[in-house]
Amino acid sequence: MILVTGATGNYGKSTIDFLLKKGYSSSNIVALVRDEEKAADLKSKGIAIRIGDYNNYEQLVAAFTGVEKLLLISGSDVVNRGKQQENVVNAAKQAGVKHILYTSFERKNDTETSPIALLGKSHIDTENLIKASGLTYTIFRNNLYLDALPMFFGEQVLTTGIFLPAGDAKSAFAWRNDMAEATANVLTSQGHENKEYSLSNTENISIQEIAQDLTEIVGKQINYVSPPQDVYLETLTKAGVPAEYIGMLAGFAEAIKQGEFSTEKTDLETLLGRKPATAKQYFSMVYGS
Ligand code: NAP
Numbered sequence: 001m002i003l004v005t006g007a008t009g010n011y012g013k014s015t016i017d018f019l020l021k022k023g024y025s026s027s028n029i030v031a032l033v034r035d036e037e038k039a040a041d042l043k044s045k046g047i048a049i050r051i052g053d054y055n056n057y058e059q060l061v062a063a064f065t066g067v068e069k070l071l072l073i074s075g076s077d078v079v080n081r082g083k084q085q086e087n088v089v090n091a092a093k094q095a096g097v098k099h100i101l102y103t104s105f106e107r108k109n110d111t112e113t114s115p116i117a118l119l120g121k122s123h124i125d126t127e128n129l130i131k132a133s134g135l136t137y138t139i140f141r142n143n144l145y146l147d148a149l150p151m152f153f154g155e156q157v158l159t160t161g162i163f164l165p166a167g168d169a170k171s172a173f174a175w176r177n178d179m180a181e182a183t184a185n186v187l188t189s190q191g192h193e194n195k196e197y198s199l200s201n202t203e204n205i206s207i208q209e210i211a212q213d214l215t216e217i218v219g220k221q222i223n224y225v226s227p228p229q230d231v232y233l234e235t236l237t238k239a240g241v242p243a244e245y246i247g248m249l250a251g252f253a254e255a256i257k258q259g260e261f262s263t264e265k266t267d268l269e270t271l272l273g274r275k276p277a278t279a280k281q282y283f284s285m286v287y288g289s
Pocket of ligand 1: 005006007008009010011012033034035038052053054055073074075076077084103142143144145146148
């Protein structure tokens with residue numbers, strides 16, 4: 001029995017779809033959701049629904065009963081995520097789960113000097129907790145989703161170009177669906193006990209190179225400007241973007257600039273048994289005609 005948390009989110013849904021596509025029986029899949037109304041499509045696929053909020057420990061213990069493998073998809077509440085995921089790990093242990101799999105993040109800098117230290121801390125704390133729990137584990141070090149980049153570029157990107165203080169470093173951004181497929185492959189095969197995998201692209205690409213890809217995809221010049229941080233902060237503030245959102249965007253841009261997401265690790269390609277989608281293939285899907 002495999003339980004997938006975050007099953008109403010993008011990664012969870014996609015992972016479940018790949019499990020089904022690979023012939024894994026829906027009767028052996030359980031979806032943890034906090035809002036049953038969002039689970040109609042999962043139910044229609046024959047997936048059992050269990051209700052659980054990461055904040056509610058007792059609910060989690062009950063939901064995890066009889067589960068062998070538990071995929072913990074990291075929570076989206078960045079402020080409370082550390083405690084929430086601690087609940088999940090402890091509840092998994094109490095309920096007798098055998099193997100926990102966790103979607104963490106790829107990085108080079110584990111310290112407080114990382115521009116995304118605030119976001120990263122709960123991931124690192126959860127990794128440490130899982131490793132200390134005695135549960136069999138698999139940790140996915142997920143690179144930045146290609147799917148997240150349109151948010152960094154803004155809705156007007158094809159008119160204004162890319163304005164982001166991300167310098168010229170390269171990153172191994174990957175497509176979320178490829179990561180979910182690799183996750184499904186790990187869930188349904190053996191030999192992944194106590195392993196860590198980097199779910200990163202085989203291709204490393206700079207934002208300048210992405211601007212060139214966009215230029216070719218849409219058939220018009222898309223420029224990339226990497227402003228100084230203070231100019232970026234001021235520009236977004238003047239445009240009325242909320243402060244915490246600006247902080248998040250600036251932190252990730254700086255992390256890209258520092259090369260946090262560049263890696264030569266090929267686990268994603270190995271787990272997929274093929275090359276992951278390139279940035280150009282992904283942006284052709286998003287911006288192509
Ligand atoms: P998503 O679509 O926002 O899905 C997040 C899932 O977590 C949703 O199903 C949500 O439930 C569930 N969730 C949040 N808080 C919960 C709680 N307290 N109790 C139970 N369930 C809870 O995100 P995604 O695209 O699938 O990505 C998965 C995770 O990766 C994110 O949550 C985030 O931690 C991380 N992430 C990574 C990147 C990257 O570039 N690598 C980018 C963005 C996010 P509801 O449907 O009820 O809200």
